[in-house]
Amino acid sequence: MKNVKLSIIAVIMAFVTVSCNQTSNKNEQSSNDTAVVSQEQPASQPKENDTVAAPVVNETPNGQEAKATGKEETKNFSIAPIVTDYLSLKNALVLDDDKAAASSGKKLLATLNKVDMKAVPADKHKKYMDIADDAKEHAEHIGENVGNIHHQREHLASLGEDLKDLIDLFGTSQTLYQDHCPMFNDGKGAVWFSENKEIKNPYYGSKMLTCGKVEKTINSK
Amino acid sequence: MTIKKKIILGLAVVLIAIQFFQPLRNQAVEVPATHIERVYAVPQNVKAILVQSCYDCHSNNTRYPWYSRIQPGAWYMAEHIKKGKDELNFSEFGDYSARRRRNKFRSMAGQIKDGEMPLSSYTLIHRNAVLSPEDKQVLIAWFGTMEDSIK
Numbered sequence: 001m002k003n004v005k006l007s008i009i010a011v012i013m014a015f016v017t018v019s020c021n022q023t024s025n026k027n028e029q030s031s032n033d034t035a036v037v038s039q040e041q042p043a044s045q046p047k048e049n050d051t052v053a054a055p056v057v058n059e060t061p062n063g064q065e066a067k068a069t070g071k072e073e074t075k076n077f078s079i080a081p082i083v084t085d086y087l088s089l090k091n092a093l094v095l096d097d098d099k100a101a102a103s104s105g106k107k108l109l110a111t112l113n114k115v116d117m118k119a120v121p122a123d124k125h126k127k128y129m130d131i132a133d134d135a136k137e138h139a140e141h142i143g144e145n146v147g148n149i150h151h152q153r154e155h156l157a158s159l160g161e162d163l164k165d166l167i168d169l170f171g172t173s174q175t176l177y178q179d180h181c182p183m184f185n186d187g188k189g190a191v192w193f194s195e196n197k198e199i200k201n202p203y204y205g206s207k208m209l210t211c212g213k214v215e216k217t218i219n220s221k
Numbered sequence: 222m223t224i225k226k227k228i229i230l231g232l233a234v235v236l237i238a239i240q241f242f243q244p245l246r247n248q249a250v251e252v253p254a255t256h257i258e259r260v261y262a263v264p265q266n267v268k269a270i271l272v273q274s275c276y277d278c279h280s281n282n283t284r285y286p287w288y289s290r291i292q293p294g295a296w297y298m299a300e301h302i303k304k305g306k307d308e309l310n311f312s313e314f315g316d317y318s319a320r321r322r323r324n325k326f327r328s329m330a331g332q333i334k335d336g337e338m339p340l341s342s343y344t345l346i347h348r349n350a351v352l353s354p355e356d357k358q359v360l361i362a363w364f365g366t367m368e369d370s371i372k
Binding site: 130131133134137138150151154159161162164185186 | 320321324327328329331335337365369
């Protein structure tokens with residue numbers, strides 16, 4: 001009996017040690033992976049640039065390079081990634097596709113979370129935070145509501161207002177059409193933005209695809 | 222002792238043991254300055270409905286029923302309240318930005334109209350929290366007015 005107990009303990013100990021080793025191996029493995037990826041990045045740049053510049057780029061530590069690009073962004077903060085994600089979300093709802101809308105919503109949330117606050121001009125910081133916090137909530141809800149497209153559309157209406165304020169603050173890098181749907185939200189109406197002049201209403205999808213009108217054309221800055 | 226008996230005994234022990242681990246209660250004595258009733262003039266009839274059907278999960282003060290101490294139900298309830306307050310907390314309504322308040326009023330009206338709130342799992346036990354068609358009208362109208370008042 002004692003022997004059996006001892007052997008069981010031994011087996012457990014062995015198992016624990018092995019699994020511990022494995023996890024640490026995994027960690028090493030993943031850190032190796034990232035190392036490889038980051039090494040590849042500078043390597044791909046010389047293709048676009050002069051080949052002569054290649055060794056110089058390789059010598060620059062990755063950290064410094066990242067900082068340099070960060071500084072560049074400070075000068076011209078752009079909401080382009082946010083607009084892109086919004087448009088794919090809007091287009092998913094035009095097509096009555098709740099699943100695609102949810103994944104676009106999640107992507108928009110990730111994009112908003114990734115925004116480097118240091119890049120936002122100081123005088124617009126507070127306003128941006130206010131809008132972004134709100135937009136995150138809507139994006140999150142849209143992401144969580146597969147099967148409830150009506151609810152996703154309600155949040156799109158709020159997102160439309162957030163985007164309107166963001167465009168007022170920062171401008172847009174692509175021409176956008178500000179459209180208005182008079183029926184949504186119990187006749188209070190709702191705004192949406194489109195990359196095309198043609199009306200495709202995301203609030204009702206196929207039910208009333210061409211309902212609504214262009215209110216404003218916003219030219220890229 | 223048969224294996225079956227051992228299992229039953231084991232479960233009973235666990236069940237008794239978890240009764241000693243109670244989650245923190247969501248209760249506040251004071252009504253904070255950020256409470257919706259101190260930020261806006263809430264009409265009496267609206268307030269009565271909010272108290273009856275909303276505040277248990279959407280404020281810092283829950284009216285707990287006697288059985289709320291029985292575990293593991295208490296954990297389930299605490300989880301629910303936490304989630305509810307994350308989405309909307311009437312006790313902290315004054316802390317929300319104007320944009321957020323406006324959107325919350327709009328969402329509240331939508332949720333009531335769609336019958337999403339109060340949650341059916343909540344009204345299953347709290348029968349008096351079920352909203353009558355009149356209650357819904359009162360809430361939707363007030364939420365709508367409030368939404369329009371914030372610019």
